[in-house]
Amino acid sequence: MLLIYIITARVILSWIIRPNPYAQPNPVVQFLNAVTEPLLRPIRRIVPRLGPFDISPMVAILILVFIRIFMVRAVHVAF
Numbered sequence: 001m002l003l004i005y006i007i008t009a010r011v012i013l014s015w016i017i018r019p020n021p022y023a024q025p026n027p028v029v030q031f032l033n034a035v036t037e038p039l040l041r042p043i044r045r046i047v048p049r050l051g052p053f054d055i056s057p058m059v060a061i062l063i064l065v066f067i068r069i070f071m072v073r074a075v076h077v078a079f
Contacts, residue, residue, distance in 0.1 A: 003039070004064055007057050010036050036060075 010032040017026055036057075043056040043063075 001068070003036075004061050006032060007036050007039075007061055011057050 010029075013026075013029055013032065017029055019025075039060050040056045043059050044054070047056055047059050049055070
């Protein structure tokens with residue numbers, strides 16, 4: 001669940017904070033990128049961009065939700 005919030009924060013900040021090559025990188029954005037990029041990079045290889053839109057965060061969130069649902073059901077069946 002925390003990873004879903006981190007991905008959402010990355011998406012929202014990407015709309016608000018634009019990278020400036022002359023300024024120091026924002027440490028919050030750097031942290032969010034470092035945490036989410038290992039998950040989003042493989043998805044980007046499979047899912048193409050839709051024009052200027054990168055839908056890999058949405059796909060990652062859907063995958064995480066499905067994993068969570070599967071795990072909850074598996075625990076309920078086990079007990």
